[in-house]
Amino acid sequence: MRLPLRTAAVATGLLALMLTVTTSALAHDPNTAEGREELRRVNADYQPAVRSAPITGLAATSCVGGTAAGYPCSNVDLLSVLPLASIGGGNGNSMWGWTDSATGKEYIIFGRTTGAAFIDVSVPTAPVYLGNLPSYNGTSSSWRDIKVYANHAFIGADSISTHGMQVFDLTRLRTVTTPQTFTADARYTGFGNSHTLSVNEETGFIYAVGTNTCSGGVHMVNVSNPKVPVNAGCVSNDGYVHENQCVVYHGPDTAYSNHEICFNYNTDTLTIVDVTNKSAPVQLSRTGYAGSGYTHQGWLTGDHARLLMDDELDTDLPGTKTFIWNVSDLNAPVNTGVYVSPTSQATDHNLYIIGSKAYQASYRAGFRMFDITNIASSSISEIGYFDIYPAANNTGFNGAWNVYPFFASGTIAISGIEQGLFLVKYNPVVTPPTTTVWSDTFETATGWTVNPSGTDTATTGAWERGDPADTTSSGAKQLGTTVSGSNDLVTGRLAGTAAGDYDLDGGVSSIRSPAVTLPSSGTLKVSLSWYLAHGSNASSADYFRVSVIHSGGTTQLFNQAGAASNRNGAWATGTWDLSAYAGQSVQILIQAADASGASLVEAGVDDVKITKQ
Known part of the structure; x- marks a missing residue:
């Protein structure tokens, strides 16, 4: 009342x-x-x-x-x-x-x-x-x-x-x-x-x-x-x-x-x-x-x-x-x-x-x-x-x-x-302390696997860990600046003489994290920084995806589709709930796809973290 x-x-x-x-x-x-x-x-x-x-x-x-x-x-x-x-x-x-x-x-x-x-x-x-x-x-x-x-x-x-x-x-x-x-x-x-x-x-x-x-x-x-x-x-x-x-x-x-x-x-x-x-x-x-x-x-x-x-x-x-x-x-x-x-x-x-x-x-x-x-x-x-x-x-x-x-x-x-x-x-809302379960800034190799299922179709621009080079085509495409440190995960880190020389071409590239055992309780989340960039020759068939592999299969957490318009590269942050998989051993799967023929597609990932609250 x-x-x-x-x-x-x-x-x-x-x-x-x-x-x-x-x-x-x-x-x-x-x-x-x-x-x-x-x-x-x-x-x-x-x-x-x-x-x-x-x-x-x-x-x-x-x-x-x-x-x-x-x-x-x-x-x-x-x-x-x-x-x-x-x-x-x-x-x-x-x-x-x-x-x-x-x-x-x-x-x-x-x-x-x-x-x-x-x-x-x-x-x-x-x-x-x-x-x-x-x-x-x-x-x-x-x-x-x-x-x-x-x-x-x-x-x-x-x-x-x-x-x-x-x-x-x-x-x-x-x-x-x-x-x-x-x-x-x-x-x-x-x-x-x-x-x-x-x-x-x-x-x-x-x-x-x-x-x-x-x-x-x-x-x-x-x-x-x-x-x-x-x-x-x-x-x-x-x-x-x-x-x-x-x-x-x-x-x-x-x-x-x-x-x-x-x-x-x-x-x-x-x-x-x-x-x-x-x-x-x-x-x-x-x-x-x-x-x-x-x-x-x-x-x-x-x-x-x-x-x-x-x-x-x-x-x-x-x-x-x-x-x-x-x-x-x-x-x-x-x-x-x-x-x-x-x-x-x-x-x-x-x-x-x-x-x-x-x-x-x-x-x-x-x-x-x-x-x-x-x-x-x-x-x-x-x-x-x-x-x-x-x-x-x-x-x-x-x-x-x-x-x-x-x-x-x-x-x-x-x-x-x-x-x-x-x-x-x-009566203040008490937020439980957040602890880090696992994280990776990609400054050292921690065991990520490219093409883990052997089904990738990309001919160039496969995921790799490294120091990326800038590329531009009607604006920034591959970002040469990482979120932290010098390295990130990127779809072909080199630049070449043209913007499309080392971009993602020919289909899907995927990379999978090492296994992480989640705590048995608490609010569990995975977060990462990411970007997807493409030219106006892209389509909705192109994408950037984040999934979690768990004991019951693979569940997609996020999908950013491409479009027939220019999209410049810019770092963004995403956070997704993993609480349903508490106590399990999980892996994070990152995928990017150029499925529109000869479109210009670039993607990057940095600072992956799993936390418990």
């Missing part, structure tokens, strides 16, 4: 509410042209939410042939989908996850325009909606953000000047059996609206950005006692901050070892601040970069030496760009490269890094997954994706808002603006 992308069955009042943005939305800094443009684009792209029934029980919906249940994919399987209608309604935005250390159960806290939904995803093929924590005072917000610390969820909202930060004790979910409307356990009112929250679980601090405090900079909150949050100070000389990540630093810049460092994304710069002393934070660097549109979000590698960053409005071609940074020197970070998606021009949004893999929510292009093993060389590559918005891969604010990849189970959650919650799993 494939979910529809939009539906008209949404009340006019609800849609109007979702499209409302007030001037209190400091997270998008309406005092700047970039902020106004981001708000305009987000609101212009909003679509009604999906109202379909939940999709569950889809553990077997693997990504096969580039799709899973109608969604484009690669190496990522679909586990289940919970549309917004089944988790409280509204439109979706950000989310976060929680693993109950007492039970091992996994949960998603899913932000929506009207509240936060709590979902048990411990059985990812059958997630269970547990209830909703409404937005404070019931006010709608297009942006909501959630982080988790010490078994508590902290929830902020943009565009609501009185919202503050809700605190919810997640251990309450252990006893929930039917969906409920929850109330918050506490509310922090040191700020009103906020765009995003980050948490440093090592120190117990929440860092709110895009608030109506701290001059738009970082608002620090001590949540070591989760139900009693305490204002810890501001980073107010840092300018407007859109998102950030704060860590206890253990990277290569040893001058700051064990300091608490925030990596802030400031509209058009990466700004690094030492917040170890909350009453006197120190800006270490503020670095711009070429091609900035609206610096959005980023994440550090585990060794704190590199960083990937998404820019939300770098919409110029050729494709979605992810910026690669060397942050080994906190006082002088360097943008070392840009990864450009070869398949998507979508707006990238949020990304996270675990080990050698990065997980990115890229709006209309859905969830994208990267191998960053070679990030030190400014090289990353896409290894999987799941596109929850099949309608387009171009710029725009639809589809995947956020991704949560941190569950120990390997379940990956995707939040869709119009769609709801998707649960997926990375």
Whole structure:
């Protein structure tokens, strides 16, 4: 079943509410042209939410042939989908996850325009909606953000000047059996609206950005006692901050070892601040970069030496760009490269890094997954994706808002603006290693037999191993260049004074390989490079053929017929399956024929190989 992308069955009042943005939305800094443009684009792209029934029980919906249940994919399987209608309604935005250390159960806290939904995803093929924590005072917000610390969820909202930060004790979910409307356990009112929250679980601090405090900079909150949050100070000389990540630093810049460092994304710069002393934070660097549109979000590698960053409005071609940074020197970070998606021009949004893999929510292009093993060389590559918005891969604010990849189970959650919650799993197609059973490059004699059955009729140009000479007649005919080395198999390797002096004439020439015993199992294939060349005086009676001789006889694998037209020589590669003959002793038979009278025919073979996979 494939979910529809939009539906008209949404009340006019609800849609109007979702499209409302007030001037209190400091997270998008309406005092700047970039902020106004981001708000305009987000609101212009909003679509009604999906109202379909939940999709569950889809553990077997693997990504096969580039799709899973109608969604484009690669190496990522679909586990289940919970549309917004089944988790409280509204439109979706950000989310976060929680693993109950007492039970091992996994949960998603899913932000929506009207509240936060709590979902048990411990059985990812059958997630269970547990209830909703409404937005404070019931006010709608297009942006909501959630982080988790010490078994508590902290929830902020943009565009609501009185919202503050809700605190919810997640251990309450252990006893929930039917969906409920929850109330918050506490509310922090040191700020009103906020765009995003980050948490440093090592120190117990929440860092709110895009608030109506701290001059738009970082608002620090001590949540070591989760139900009693305490204002810890501001980073107010840092300018407007859109998102950030704060860590206890253990990277290569040893001058700051064990300091608490925030990596802030400031509209058009990466700004690094030492917040170890909350009453006197120190800006270490503020670095711009070429091609900035609206610096959005980023994440550090585990060794704190590199960083990937998404820019939300770098919409110029050729494709979605992810910026690669060397942050080994906190006082002088360097943008070392840009990864450009070869398949998507979508707006990238949020990304996270675990080990050698990065997980990115890229709006209309859905969830994208990267191998960053070679990030030190400014090289990353896409290894999987799941596109929850099949309608387009171009710029725009639809589809995947956020991704949560941190569950120990390997379940990956995707939040869709119009769609709801998707649960997926990375499941790469593992290609068995290929081993060579037998090969021949014809640089030495290995036992090929010419005219093995004694039935060949060719008068000249019989197959031989050697260094071929070039011949031409209305283009290349016999190729003097081999695929590898100096020698190949060729129908008369000499050139003579005329192109037809040593070509294949008079009928069929054949040559047979030595016997090769195939393995008893696996996918077995034979491959070789070949060409057939002829003049316009040829016909369909001329040919080049490859066959396999086995215990049951001879089976033709390939036939290239001639034609009454000029065909120039050019190396091509063919591969054919030998798995049906596993465990047998086989031989490869090569044949070429000039059966059209006095036609000009040349053929060659190089690099024969039998492999097992």
